[in-house]
Amino acid sequence: MKISVIITLKKDVLDPQGKVIHQTLDGMGFDDINEVRQGKYFEINTKENDPKKAKDKVEDMCKKLLANLVIENYKIIDAQ
Amino acid sequence: MKSAVITFPGSNCDRDMDVALRKFGFKNKMVWHDDAELPKSDLVVLPGGFSYGDYLRCGSMASKSKIMKSVTNFAASGGMVMGICNGFQILVETGLVPGVLLRNKYLEFICKNVFVKINNKQNTYFKDIKNDVLEFHIAHNEGNYFCTKDQLKEIEDNEQVAIDYCDNNGKIEEQFNPNGSIKNIAGIFNKKKNVLGMMPHPERMIDPALSGEDGSLFFNNLINNLK
Numbered sequence: 001m002k003i004s005v006i007i008t009l010k011k012d013v014l015d016p017q018g019k020v021i022h023q024t025l026d027g028m029g030f031d032d033i034n035e036v037r038q039g040k041y042f043e044i045n046t047k048e049n050d051p052k053k054a055k056d057k058v059e060d061m062c063k064k065l066l067a068n069l070v071i072e073n074y075k076i077i078d079a080q
Numbered sequence: 081m082k083s084a085v086i087t088f089p090g091s092n093c094d095r096d097m098d099v100a101l102r103k104f105g106f107k108n109k110m111v112w113h114d115d116a117e118l119p120k121s122d123l124v125v126l127p128g129g130f131s132y133g134d135y136l137r138c139g140s141m142a143s144k145s146k147i148m149k150s151v152t153n154f155a156a157s158g159g160m161v162m163g164i165c166n167g168f169q170i171l172v173e174t175g176l177v178p179g180v181l182l183r184n185k186y187l188e189f190i191c192k193n194v195f196v197k198i199n200n201k202q203n204t205y206f207k208d209i210k211n212d213v214l215e216f217h218i219a220h221n222e223g224n225y226f227c228t229k230d231q232l233k234e235i236e237d238n239e240q241v242a243i244d245y246c247d248n249n250g251k252i253e254e255q256f257n258p259n260g261s262i263k264n265i266a267g268i269f270n271k272k273k274n275v276l277g278m279m280p281h282p283e284r285m286i287d288p289a290l291s292g293e294d295g296s297l298f299f300n301n302l303i304n305n306l307k
Binding site: 012013014017020065066068070071 | 136137140144173179180182183184185186187224226227228231260
């Protein structure tokens, strides 16, 4: 079973990379952007076939390693 | 006094730290990250470098390595643990000190000498040190100290700020902040002040021919306080 996770920076955390990407896009003519925030995306292929159990395990992984909850939020987006 | 320096895959300041500790009288042992037990030590050091290539987040992989369980237990029993640069990043990822270290505000790798002001001398690391301002070296890409408002309040209430970036007179202002750290914080303690994490490298300031000697002041003072 494949599970995807998106990690994003929390709202109050400065994202200098996102800012530079925003400025560059702006310079390229994409001038109607309000903000760019950069994040991380993971695809986890697990042997677990029960979607609920798999999701719970990935949530545990997010809390223990994939995300740092001081600055990041995680979102498990699908199980297939 | 006995010390131990942990080497992780990608550590590169471990040998410098070994040289510095020996120079000031420590009997130092190098310990591999995959070992389960620490040797008997009065001080454990997590050195600078790029453990696990800084994958995922700096220090995140190293914080899960086998030796860190032993380091965490050692710290919990009051043992002295010091993390320098990547070692500081490993300490925050382990949760031994609060907060995180983000990418530098201006997205550059910074490699230069800086001045830091000692904020708290009521601890084994800085007690009796004569100077209030020290010149240390920094070399990092992710040294931008960040914590939540609640954490910052707790850190300040418990006097956990160890050192702040400042000018040569000890003036703490935003213009002397190299990396965007909250309140110019360069190093912090845990609540009990036996764990210290800091971005600057005292081990690079122990030879007047190469650099400065403020690191010598720091290590001499530290070993005297441990005796």
